[in-house]
Amino acid sequence: MPNILMPALSPTMEEGKLSKWLVKEGDTVSPGDVLAEIETDKATMEVESVDSGVVNQLLVAEGTDNVKVNTPIAIVLGEGEKAEDIEVAKTVPEPAEAPVVAAENGVDPAAEKTAAAPKFEPASDPDLPADVEMVEMTVRQALNEAMAEELRRDKDVFIIGEEVAEYQGAYKITQNLLQEFGPERVVDTPITEHGFAGLAVGAAFAGLKPIVEFMTWNFAMQAIDQIINSAAKQLYMSGGQVTAPIVFRGPNGVASRVGAQHSQDYSAWYSHVPGLTVIAPYSAADAKGLLKAAIRSPNPVIFLENEVLYGSTGEVPKVDDFVLPIGKARIARAGADVTIVSFSMGMRYATQATEKLVAAGVDVELIDLRTLRPLDMDTVIASVKKTGRLVTVEEGWPQGGIGAEISAQVNEQAFDYLDAPVIRVTGKDVPMPYAANLEKLALPHVDDVIAAVNAVTYRS
Amino acid sequence: MARRAVATKAKTQTNSPQFNKEQELSAYHDMLLVRRFEEKAGQMYGMGLIGGFCHLYIGQEAVVTGVTMASKKGEDAQITGYRDHGHMLVMGLEPRGVMAELTGRAGGLSGGKGGSMHMFSLEHRFYGGNGIVGAQVSLGTGLAFASKYKGDGSVSIAYFGDGAANQGQVYESFNMAKLWNLPVVYVIENNKYAMGTSVERSSATTDFSQRGQSFDIPGEQVDGMDVRLVHDAAERAIEHARSGKGPYILEMLTYRYRGHSMSDPAKYRSKDEVTKYRQERDPIEQVKARILSEKHATEDELKEIETKIRAIVTEAADFATNDPEPDASELWTDITISA
Ligand SMILES: Cc1ncc(C[n+]2csc(CCOP(=O)(O)OP(=O)(O)O)c2C)c(N)n1
Ligand SMILES: [Mg+2]
Numbered sequence: 001m002p003n004i005l006m007p008a009l010s011p012t013m014e015e016g017k018l019s020k021w022l023v024k025e026g027d028t029v030s031p032g033d034v035l036a037e038i039e040t041d042k043a044t045m046e047v048e049s050v051d052s053g054v055v056n057q058l059l060v061a062e063g064t065d066n067v068k069v070n071t072p073i074a075i076v077l078g079e080g081e082k083a084e085d086i087e088v089a090k091t092v093p094e095p096a097e098a099p100v101v102a103a104e105n106g107v108d109p110a111a112e113k114t115a116a117a118p119k120f121e122p123a124s125d126p127d128l129p130a131d132v133e134m135v136e137m138t139v140r141q142a143l144n145e146a147m148a149e150e151l152r153r154d155k156d157v158f159i160i161g162e163e164v165a166e167y168q169g170a171y172k173i174t175q176n177l178l179q180e181f182g183p184e185r186v187v188d189t190p191i192t193e194h195g196f197a198g199l200a201v202g203a204a205f206a207g208l209k210p211i212v213e214f215m216t217w218n219f220a221m222q223a224i225d226q227i228i229n230s231a232a233k234q235l236y237m238s239g240g241q242v243t244a245p246i247v248f249r250g251p252n253g254v255a256s257r258v259g260a261q262h263s264q265d266y267s268a269w270y271s272h273v274p275g276l277t278v279i280a281p282y283s284a285a286d287a288k289g290l291l292k293a294a295i296r297s298p299n300p301v302i303f304l305e306n307e308v309l310y311g312s313t314g315e316v317p318k319v320d321d322f323v324l325p326i327g328k329a330r331i332a333r334a335g336a337d338v339t340i341v342s343f344s345m346g347m348r349y350a351t352q353a354t355e356k357l358v359a360a361g362v363d364v365e366l367i368d369l370r371t372l373r374p375l376d377m378d379t380v381i382a383s384v385k386k387t388g389r390l391v392t393v394e395e396g397w398p399q400g401g402i403g404a405e406i407s408a409q410v411n412e413q414a415f416d417y418l419d420a421p422v423i424r425v426t427g428k429d430v431p432m433p434y435a436a437n438l439e440k441l442a443l444p445h446v447d448d449v450i451a452a453v454n455a456v457t458y459r460s
Numbered sequence: 461m462a463r464r465a466v467a468t469k470a471k472t473q474t475n476s477p478q479f480n481k482e483q484e485l486s487a488y489h490d491m492l493l494v495r496r497f498e499e500k501a502g503q504m505y506g507m508g509l510i511g512g513f514c515h516l517y518i519g520q521e522a523v524v525t526g527v528t529m530a531s532k533k534g535e536d537a538q539i540t541g542y543r544d545h546g547h548m549l550v551m552g553l554e555p556r557g558v559m560a561e562l563t564g565r566a567g568g569l570s571g572g573k574g575g576s577m578h579m580f581s582l583e584h585r586f587y588g589g590n591g592i593v594g595a596q597v598s599l600g601t602g603l604a605f606a607s608k609y610k611g612d613g614s615v616s617i618a619y620f621g622d623g624a625a626n627q628g629q630v631y632e633s634f635n636m637a638k639l640w641n642l643p644v645v646y647v648i649e650n651n652k653y654a655m656g657t658s659v660e661r662s663s664a665t666t667d668f669s670q671r672g673q674s675f676d677i678p679g680e681q682v683d684g685m686d687v688r689l690v691h692d693a694a695e696r697a698i699e700h701a702r703s704g705k706g707p708y709i710l711e712m713l714t715y716r717y718r719g720h721s722m723s724d725p726a727k728y729r730s731k732d733e734v735t736k737y738r739q740e741r742d743p744i745e746q747v748k749a750r751i752l753s754e755k756h757a758t759e760d761e762l763k764e765i766e767t768k769i770r771a772i773v774t775e776a777a778d779f780a781t782n783d784p785e786p787d788a789s790e791l792w793t794d795i796t797i798s799a
Contacts (some may be wrong), residue, residue: 001582068598078597098561149784162655162657163655163656163657166656166657166661167488167655167656167657167727167728170655185655188657188661188662189652189662190626190657190662190663191593191594191623191624191626191627191662192626192627192628194628195628219592219593221592222592222594222627251769255512256511256512257511257512257564257575258511258512258513258575258577259512259574259576259577259591260573260574260578260591261514261577261590261591262512262577262591263577359577382699390724428791429795430791430792430795432791433571433572433573433786433791434511434512434561434564434573434574434575434576434578435564435565435572435573435785435786435790436511436564436573436785436787437564437785437786438564438572438785438788438791440791441788441791442791
């Protein structure tokens with residue numbers, strides 16, 4: 001039987017007072033017998049015997065203050081044990097202190113912890129046949145096709161959300177899905193975001209592949225606990241056992257004239273969270289290829305669409321199975337003078353600014369991030385090394401935004417290549433106002449992007 | 461225990477509560493004001509003067525009118541969702557201030573920064589104007605908490621829809637409200653649809669008045685198209701709450717004539733259903749018919765009321781059209797208070 005050690009009442013307790021012995025030397029004790037009372041400034045506790053034996057020696061006197069946790073306080077001998085066998089154990093070091101001691105001895109305690117985070121290597125976009133037919137369609141149609149194709153391909157995929165079935169989607173993204181796949185796979189819910197998001201995560205734990213539509217991402221704030229605490233962390237918490245293959249999607253960002261509670265950009269919020277994949281496409285082709293990839297992903301994916309972009313059109317390749325790689329930025333225009341990085345709706349401002357700048361003789365390189373987590377910094381860094389100048393564009397708030405993150409990483413990885421400080425073009429640092437004039441002021445503009453490019457290229 | 465009234469039969473009830481002349485005329489005035497105001501707002505939306513979402517209260521006027529008549533104006537707090545114009549008008553907020561908020565002008569109740577869904581008045585104890593479905597239920601419960609804490613004798617009235625009634629925080633609030641006997645009246649405006657989803661398609665049980673049963677909160681189902689019944693039930697509920705007995709639930713059976721918001725394909729219900737409500741159950745027509753048959757007023761006198769209301773609405777619309785937009789500097793105000 002081991003020594004009786006001074007116990008800890010809480011993980012943070014370092015020492016305490018041995019206030020009272022309830023046994024004396026020579027007593028016979030059985031499991032559950034109270035041996036002593038100890039106390040700290042916060043609590044008191046009884047020390048119980050775990051085994052049976054005879055109290056051989058009390059090592060610490062009653063009333064002793066500042067007894068360190070894990071100090072031997074008594075020796076209890078089990079059957080056949082002799083006091084001499086125990087002697088060595090009296091000098092047992094204090095395990096709780098061990099790491100600190102090691103550090104003081106010049107060993108870096110962080111060394112074994114800081115194995116580098118593994119680097120994510122995204123695939124490249126698939127090569128398309130040279131004569132591939134391109135079909136013009138809206139982002140809305142592209143998203144709808146992506147879901148229809150994946151619902152056809154995998155019977156574990158289903159879609160759930162408010163007004164997704166009979167109403168055909170509040171923004172008509174799920175048009176005709178109910179008709180083709182029926183009410184078991186296209187499920188209308190009550191207005192209970194926290195509940196149905198949690199339900200869908202649970203269904204994903206059990207092997208289904210839910211697509212959760214939020215009418216807008218504003219309402220997903222009701223459900224953000226299930227998204228982050230349940231979906232994002234599950235794989236890690238379960239040591240890799242339980243996966244949550246789920247897509248949360250819906251319109252994100254600024255919508256026109258709907259005021260503070262219905263108009264904001266969640267890109268930075270979700271991109272902050274390890275365990276999530278965050279996708280925010282701009283073009284119709286990317287919307288289709290990336291939504292299909294998201295649905296096939298074994299990870300929880302946040303898929304941020306944009307209401308304003310739903311009606312915009314683009315060319316989508318007509319191939320059997322058009323799936324794009326997650327985590328790969330797209331160089332929308334190659335150039336040598338300045339890098340503009342954006343995503344989703346920001347790309348509209350960035351694209352228009354680029355057209356004007358190119359016309360004015362500035363050779364812009366425009367990068368569409370497409371995925372916000374994992375962030376394709378390799379593409380951004382390579383570009384900055386070439387141009388030496390960087391402007392980021394997003395609709396969201398500046399503090400802790402996507403631009404802030406990119407700027408920080410460029411600072412760390414390519415500082416010496418910069419010829420000018422990075423400039424972020426963002427939404428203003430205010431809740432979204434309703435009045436038309438104020439709303440316009442709150443948003444980033446094409447002219448803001450041009451002004452930023454002029455500033456980093458010292459053209460103004 | 462919870463009890464129910466047989467609301468759908470209210471019209472044929474013999475001993476239904478009656479209004480005196482003054483009450484009838486007051487209810488008529490308030491409901492008509494809301495109706496004409498909302499019609500104007502719909503028109504202005506069509507003209508592009510109002511942006512974003514605009515949820516009209518047409519058809520539901522008796523609910524807020526009857527409840528507000530039973531409340532202490534300026535003392536009892538009220539809070540609702542985004543379908544909020546009617547609540548403000550009946551509570552006595554300036555029509556021009558409401559309309560100018562709809563058009564996003566400096567003279568709007570929130571200085572143009574809130575919009576249709578976000579208006580407030582501390583003076584009238586109106587706490588919005590909330591865009592997130594169900595949020596007002598917890599907030600309204602908090603207003604009641606403050607009332608009890610301060611002991612000021614006020615009651616909090618929290619309105620929410622049949623769709624909102626399925627949000628989790630509603631039940632978290634019910635539990636706390638009864639646990640601490642908070643002076644709150646929950647008014648569920650059951651207009652049969654949450655956007656395109658009928659009550660039957662969203663709710664395991666559709667008698668919302670009984671949703672407080674497991675918390676021991678009494679509830680009544682009320683014909684929300686008859687302002688007298690609304691008023692009668694609201695008096696009972698508010699008295700219950702004010703006397704310290706805790707929360708009370710009123711399910712108002714009502715109907716919205718217009719789409720959920722301005723853009724609504726309305727394929728989820730039949731034209732006949734809408735027509736039937738308008739022709740047979742209209743809350744304003746009911747009052748009007750009684751006023752005339754009881755000879756509380758003549759046709760001409762009612763016309764006069766209508767003319768006055770039209771003038772108020774026209775004035776509000778003109779103001780809301782011509783008032784300037786907020787000054788650009790307002791973008792940066794009201795974010796935090798600098799201490
Ligand atoms: C949390 C949340 N989810 C979804 C929405 C979108 N939405 C706005 S109103 C509405 C329907 C609400 O219906 P109901 O509660 O019956 O009120 P009514 O519109 O009929 O007055 C929905 C789904 C929202 N505003 N907030
Ligand atoms: Mg409703």
